[in-house]
Amino acid sequence: MPADTAVFLRSGKVRDLYRVDEERLLMVASDRLSAFDVVLPTAIPDKGRVLTGLTRWWLGHTEDIVPDHLLGTDPAELPPGLAERLGLDAAGLRGRMMLCRLAEPLPAELRPSRRPKGRLRTRTGRGSSAMVW
Numbered sequence: 783m784p785a786d787t788a789v790f791l792r793s794g795k796v797r798d799l800y801r802v803d804e805e806r807l808l809m810v811a812s813d814r815l816s817a818f819d820v821v822l823p824t825a826i827p828d829k830g831r832v833l834t835g836l837t838r839w840w841l842g843h844t845e846d847i848v849p850d851h852l853l854g855t856d857p858a859e860l861p862p863g864l865a866e867r868l869g870l871d872a873a874g875l876r877g878r879m880m881l882c883r884l885a886e887p888l889p890a891e892l893r894p895s896r897r898p899k900g901r902l903r904t905r906t907g908r909g910s911s912a913m914v915w
Contacts, residue, residue: 788864795821796833800868802861802881806853809880810870831877838880851882 788808791799795816800808811830815822834855841850857865857875865872 788861788868790868795819796830802864805884807882807884808860808864808868809882810875811878811880834878834880851885852880853883854881855879 788800788802791801791807793799793812796811796814798810798812800810802808811833813825813827813829815824815826815829838852838855841852844850853859855877857872857879859881860872860875860879865875
């Protein structure tokens with residue numbers, strides 16, 4: 783699939799996904815706000831840039847542990863004219879876009895919590911029990 787046939791795939795709660803070619807995807811983080819799987823009508827300015835920055839930071843800090851999908855974040859790395867063909871503002875992509883290689887998704891959602899949901903009760907040698915988180 784050449785770049786001139788790139789297509790919009792779908793909108794998620796926060797990111798829009800485009801197929802660039804047979805090997806690459808373009809993910810663009812929006813300023814949409816979602817809560818409890820509902821996209822709310824009021825956007826948060828620059829939220830997409832913050833989310834992309836956090837993703838870049840974590841991927842950069844884990845790249846020596848596990849390979850990731852990120853190929854680039856500079857709009858100049860996109861095929862010429864791609865942003866315009868997809869109806870995107872090329873300048874507005876700066877800080878919001880991630881050019882990614884195709885990968886099999888891991889169907890999991892991780893959420894930070896003050897304490898883990900799972901607990902394991904164990905017996906100590908003296909017959910009392912202890913919580914292991």
